[in-house]
Amino acid sequence: MAEETLEALLETAIDAAHQAGRVTLRHFRTGFVPDRKPDGTPVTIADREAERTIRLILGRRYPAHGILGEEEGETRPGAPFRWILDPLDGTRAFVRGSPIYGVMIGLEREGEPVLGVVHAPALDETVAAAKGLGCAWNGMRCRVSSVDRLCDGLLLTTDMKTPGARGAAIGRAVAAAGMARTWGDCYGYVMVATGRAEAMIDPVMNVWDCAALLPIVEEAGGTLTDWRGRRTIHGGNAVGTNGRVRGELMRILGGGRGKRK
Numbered sequence: 001m002a003e004e005t006l007e008a009l010l011e012t013a014i015d016a017a018h019q020a021g022r023v024t025l026r027h028f029r030t031g032f033v034p035d036r037k038p039d040g041t042p043v044t045i046a047d048r049e050a051e052r053t054i055r056l057i058l059g060r061r062y063p064a065h066g067i068l069g070e071e072e073g074e075t076r077p078g079a080p081f082r083w084i085l086d087p088l089d090g091t092r093a094f095v096r097g098s099p100i101y102g103v104m105i106g107l108e109r110e111g112e113p114v115l116g117v118v119h120a121p122a123l124d125e126t127v128a129a130a131k132g133l134g135c136a137w138n139g140m141r142c143r144v145s146s147v148d149r150l151c152d153g154l155l156l157t158t159d160m161k162t163p164g165a166r167g168a169a170i171g172r173a174v175a176a177a178g179m180a181r182t183w184g185d186c187y188g189y190v191m192v193a194t195g196r197a198e199a200m201i202d203p204v205m206n207v208w209d210c211a212a213l214l215p216i217v218e219e220a221g222g223t224l225t226d227w228r229g230r231r232t233i234h235g236g237n238a239v240g241t242n243g244r245v246r247g248e249l250m251r252i253l254g255g256g257r258g259k260r261k
Contacts, residue, residue: 020050021121050087084211090185106211116212129219144242153198158184166203193220
C-alpha cells in the first residue's frame with residue numbers, strides 16, 4: 001500500500017485527476033451524443049471512462065480505501081479513508097463544447113474532508129489543497145481576494161434561472177453584487193479560491209460536487225458552507241466565499257437586505 005500522508009495522498013489525487021482529464025479531452029468537441037440518466041441529466045462516455053481511470057489508480061495505490069463516485073456508486077463503505085469522485089463536473093458545458101468543466105477528487109478521513117483537487121483539462125488549470133498544506137493553483141500558492149463588500153465583488157452562480165424561493169434569493173444576490181456571471185459548476189469555486197471572484201452559490205449540490213471544494217476554498221482562506229451556514233459537504237447546496245463577504249451574502253440568501261452592520 002502507498003504512503004498515507006496527506007502529501008502523498010494529494011500527489012496521487014493530482015496524478016489521477018490529470019490522467020482522467022486526458023481521457024475527457026479525447027472526447028471533447030467530437031460530436032458525440034450523450035446518454036440520459038434516470039433523473040434526466042446527461043452522462044457521456046467521457047464521464048464513465050474518467051471515473052474508471054480514477055478508480056483504477058486509487059484502487060491500485062490504496063486498495064483498502066473506500067470510493068464513492070457519481071457514476072459507479074460506492075465501494076468499501078465504512079473505510080476510514082473515502083475518496084469522493086465527480087469525474088466530469090459540468091457535463092452540460094462539456095456536451096456543448098465549453099471548456100469550463102472539471103475533474104473533481106475529494107478525500108474524507110474519518111468523515112472529515114481533508115483533501116481536494118479540481119482539474120480543468122481544457123483550460124490546463126489545476127487547483128489542489130490538503131488540510132494544513134495550503135492551496136495551490138498550477139503549483140503556485142493561491143489565496144482568496146481581499147474584497148470586503150459584495151457591491152465591489154464578482155458573484156458567480158451556475159444558473160440564474162432557478163425557480164422558487166432559491167431563485168429569488170439568487171436574484172437578490174445578483175442585484176447586490178458589483179458584477180455577476182454564470183462561470184458555474186466547479187470552476188466558479190476555483191475562481192473564488194484563486195482570488196478571481198468573491199463568491200459562488202449553488203442551490204443544488206450533491207456530495208461529489210462539494211467534497212473537493214471544501215478543503216480547496218478553506219485552504220485558500222475562504223469559506224464553504226451550505227445555505228444554512230453549516231460547514232458541510234452534505235447540505236445539498238453550497239455557498240463559497242472569500243470569507244469577507246460571507247456575512248453579507250448569507251443575509252441576502254436568508255431573505256435579509258444584506259447591509260453591513
